[in-house]
Amino acid sequence: MMRKIILHQKSLLVALLLIMSVFTIDTGLSASAPDNPMDRLQVAVDDILKILQSEELKGPEKKGERNQLVLNIVADMFDFKEMARSSLGQSWNTLTPEEKDTFVGLFTTLVEQRYIGKIDSYNNQKVLYKKQRVKGDNAMVYTAIVDKDLEIPIVYRLEKNKGKWLIYDLKIENVSLIVNYRRDFDSIIRKEQFAGLVEKITKQIEKSETSD
Amino acid sequence: MVSHYLNMKRNFILQAGCIVFLLFTVSHAWTAEAADLSTVSEPVKASDQAAGGNGSGDDAWEDENWEDEWESTDTIADPLEPLNRFFFHFNDKLYYWVLKPVARVYAGFFPEELQIGVRNFFDNLRTPARAVNCLLQGRVRDSSEEVARFALNSTVGIFGFGDFARDILGLHSADEDLGQTLAHYGAGGVFYINWPILGPSNFRDSIGRFGDAYLHPYMYVDADWEVIAGAQALERVNYTALTLGDYELFTETALDPYAAVKDAYQQYRKGLIENK
Numbered sequence: 001m002m003r004k005i006i007l008h009q010k011s012l013l014v015a016l017l018l019i020m021s022v023f024t025i026d027t028g029l030s031a032s033a034p035d036n037p038m039d040r041l042q043v044a045v046d047d048i049l050k051i052l053q054s055e056e057l058k059g060p061e062k063k064g065e066r067n068q069l070v071l072n073i074v075a076d077m078f079d080f081k082e083m084a085r086s087s088l089g090q091s092w093n094t095l096t097p098e099e100k101d102t103f104v105g106l107f108t109t110l111v112e113q114r115y116i117g118k119i120d121s122y123n124n125q126k127v128l129y130k131k132q133r134v135k136g137d138n139a140m141v142y143t144a145i146v147d148k149d150l151e152i153p154i155v156y157r158l159e160k161n162k163g164k165w166l167i168y169d170l171k172i173e174n175v176s177l178i179v180n181y182r183r184d185f186d187s188i189i190r191k192e193q194f195a196g197l198v199e200k201i202t203k204q205i206e207k208s209e210t211s212d
Numbered sequence: 213m214v215s216h217y218l219n220m221k222r223n224f225i226l227q228a229g230c231i232v233f234l235l236f237t238v239s240h241a242w243t244a245e246a247a248d249l250s251t252v253s254e255p256v257k258a259s260d261q262a263a264g265g266n267g268s269g270d271d272a273w274e275d276e277n278w279e280d281e282w283e284s285t286d287t288i289a290d291p292l293e294p295l296n297r298f299f300f301h302f303n304d305k306l307y308y309w310v311l312k313p314v315a316r317v318y319a320g321f322f323p324e325e326l327q328i329g330v331r332n333f334f335d336n337l338r339t340p341a342r343a344v345n346c347l348l349q350g351r352v353r354d355s356s357e358e359v360a361r362f363a364l365n366s367t368v369g370i371f372g373f374g375d376f377a378r379d380i381l382g383l384h385s386a387d388e389d390l391g392q393t394l395a396h397y398g399a400g401g402v403f404y405i406n407w408p409i410l411g412p413s414n415f416r417d418s419i420g421r422f423g424d425a426y427l428h429p430y431m432y433v434d435a436d437w438e439v440i441a442g443a444q445a446l447e448r449v450n451y452t453a454l455t456l457g458d459y460e461l462f463t464e465t466a467l468d469p470y471a472a473v474k475d476a477y478q479q480y481r482k483g484l485i486e487n488k
Contacts, residue, residue: 117465148324148327149328169282171483173483174482174484174488179283187468187470188467204464
């Protein structure tokens, strides 16, 4: 009887140790927050939500200020250069360094506009953090936003760049932002080359800025 | 009444026959396509993958290639592009001139909770089709969950307005349709179709939609077509009211909205087919 209890305690101890070791491997790193992609994402999203819920920044006259604060966080979270490169696919390699710089700038504004537009409709929806998968310098973070009683899955793809996790694509309901832009850009480049694409993006940005 | 029923039954058999025939055409078209690919450039790649697969049997999910996994959507053929683009613009105007103004008025009258209830009601009516398609894909458990959801939500959930089965029992809906079932058995999308009013689809999913209609309760109630059309219009207006702004934002930050919507449809369907 006694033996049995000791055995039982032993197995409990082993189980406990196992659990602890799993924790140190998996989430032990989360103590130093930025090293864990899910934590880093959550901190950034929480900061954005704080801005959106802040009483001081409420109202349409504060919109510009509010958007700027959100975009500062966005700029720190997204790897826009990598996103721009990836969204052009093969065509990127044919560009001169100046053209590349121009394109990264335009692409950044285009994505920011979509992001800000989406965030404007934020109305206290709940964000859920489901799980993360990390492999070396790559990670995927699975989240969902509960909107009107439905869960909309959003998966972020991150890469570690100079010790910092940066987002370089996201999938909303399985639709990848980068892949979608690539198909979109392709359709323009095939007919109007790169110059036509630059012209179209410039026009698009101006149109949205004046309509605001 | 009896003759009406018989007529319906005969029609059903006839149309079921058509679907089976079309299915064969699709699946054959697809196998031909696949065979084509494999003879041109695939052999090298295939053997590479086989070798890689053997080496990393332990933790398969860790060793899968994320790049490929993330971006493996193929573009779909679009032989009807001029016509599709025409209907895309038609639907776009329909949205801005009719659907959106109506949905705004509707949203002004009915609170969001009611809109969610209406959405659940229409969603519940599609349960028979979902249950059958789960079964056709060999997913017996999901299928029985759908049956349970239908029974519970139609009664305790008051004609499907509430999602009792999900909120209380944690029974989630499996979003399956005939288009996904066909894909499950290897059918590709074949080519893109942008239908007037109905919007983006492809050859396979259009057949699926047609087949699923036979499992919709509309087929089995003795109602005039005007009533059914009215119900479908209500469902659409309700959906638009719940998603106001999404369409505008997506198409306005795209450069070629037609191309962007076409790709989004492809990616979205691929996600559903793979049950991600």
